[in-house]
Amino acid sequence: MSTNDDTDAETGTEAQPAYEEDRLQTTRRNAAKFFAALGGAAAVGTFAVSGLYGLNESALSGGPDYNYKTLYTQGTRLVDGEGNPIAVDAIEEGSGKSMTVFPEKEGGGALQVPVANTLLVRFTEDDYQEPTMLEGTAQGYAAYSAVCTHAGCTVSSRTGPNNQNFLCPCHQSVFNPLQGAKVVGGPAPRPLPQLPVGVTEEGDQLIIATGPFEAHIGAE
Template identity: 35%
Template sequence: MSDELQPVADTEPIKDPGLAEHQFRPQDVDEAQAKRTERQIAWMFRVAGLLFLGFCFAYFLIDIDDTFLGWSAQNFAFGMTLGGGLLLVGVGIIQWAKKLMGDHEMVEMRHPSASSDEDRVAVMKDINAGIEESGFGRRPMIRNSLLGSMALLGLPAVVLLRDLGPLPHGQRETVWKKGMRLVNDVTGTPIKPSDMQVGQLVNGQPAVVYETDADGEPVLHGTELLQVKSKASIIVVRMRPEDVTPSKGRENWGVDGILCFSKICTHVGCPISLWEQQTHHLLCPCHQSTFDLGDNGKVIFGPAHRPLPQLPLGVDDEGYLIAMSDFPEIVAPSYPELARDQKKLDNKS
C-alpha cells in the first residue's frame, strides 16, 4: 500500500445527525400565548427601570446612619433596588431568548479557519436572519421597555459618582473654635505644654470628638464624626523657640515652641505625620510633598502649592492647649476655585 493519504470519498454531512424531532413551543403555535409572554417580559423590564429609579431615591432619602434589622438601611435599599433591577433584566432577556427567539436546530460542517467570501456573506445573512428571528424589530414592546430600563440603569452610576466625596466648596470651616482643647488622637486626653518634648509630634483632634452627652453617648458619631475628623485632624509639634520663624501676625500662634498644623495635605488631602525633627520638615507619604513647620508650614518640595494651614494656639486656665480660632486657611486639597474661596473667607473674617 502507498504511504500517501488517500482522498476522502465522501465529504458531505450525514443525512441524519441524530437530532430529535423539533418540539414547537406554545409561543410558536399560539399567538395569544406569544403576546402574553411578550407582555410579561416587557413588565420585567419596566419594573427593573423603576427599581433603578428607586436606587436614586434611596440614595437621597435614606440617611446613611439609618438601620434596618441591624443592617445599614441605605445599603439594604441599594442591594434590593439595583440587584433586583439587574435580576429582572437578566431574567427577562433569558425568557425572551428561550420563549420568543428562534430555536431551530442547526448542523454545520467543520471548515477551514479562513472563510471564503461566500461563507462570510452567508454568515452575515445568518446574523441578519437571527436578528429578524429575535423579534427585536417586530416586538417594539419588549425592545422599547428593555432600552428604557437600560437607559435608567445609567442613573445609579451617575448618582454614585457623587459618593466619591463632597465637592470642596463648603469646606471652609471646621469645628475648631476659640477655647476648644486639643486632645491626643489615641487617648482623647487634653494636651499640656509640659507633656511635650522638643522634637516630639502628636496626632490630635478637637475635644468635641471625644465629648459625650448626659447619657454617656458620644456627641458625634457615624458619618458626622468621620467628616469632622477628616477636616479637623491636626498634628502638634514642639521645637526650640529659636528655630521657629513666624510670619507677620503669627508671632503669638505658638506656645513655647509648640505649633499646630492641619494633618491634611494641601495637594490631594492625604493624612501626613512623617516628621523629621532635626530639619523640622513634615513629609506627605503619598506624593512626597514636604513642608517646613519651622517656617509657617511652607512647601519646600513636591507637588503641593499651598502651605499647611496653621491653627493658632493658646493655654486655658487649667494649663491645657486650646485653639484661639478656627483655621484661617481653607483645609482641603487644592482645587481650581480655591483662591477665589480663600479670598471670600479672608473678606468674611
C-alpha cells in the same frame, strides 16, 4: 504620651452629613465654655491664654459640613485619639517632636474625621520664623492641618535634618513647620494651614485653639 511617627495615609477632606449634629454641638459647646470662662476672667481673673485671638463668629454659627472655620473655635481643647486633653508638658519643649491631635467633641472625646487631623509640634519660641503666624504659637507649640494641600492625604511622617520637616507619604510633599509649614519639596501648591493655639494659665495648663485654621484645609 506617644508622638506621631509614620502611619497609614488617608485620603478625603469632605465630612459626611452624619457628622452634622456632632459639629453643631461641638461649636455651641465651645462657645458656651469660652463665654463662661471669659466671664470668670472678668470677675476674678481665673482664665487667660497665651496668644489669644479675637472671638470668631464661627463659634456661634452652623453649617452643612466641617470646614476650616468650624472645626476649631476659640477655646476648643486639643485632645489625643482617646479624647484626653493635651497638657502643656505633653511634648518636651525644644524637642521638635509632634503628635496627631483632634478637636474635642461635645461631651468629650475626639472628633476623628480625616479633615480634623491636626499636627501639634513643639520647638522653642525662638525657633519659629516668618511666615509662621508667630502670635498663634505658645510656649514653643505650633499646630497645623495634617491634610496635605496637594491631594488630601494625611501628612504622617517626618523628614529632613533632625526630622524637622513634615512629610506626606503619598506624593512626597515636604513642609517646614518652623516657617509656617511652607512647602519645601514635592508637588503641594501651598503651606499646611496653621491653627493658632494657646495655653490655659490655670489648673493643668491645657493646649487650646485660640481661633480657627487660617486657611482652607486640604486640596483646593
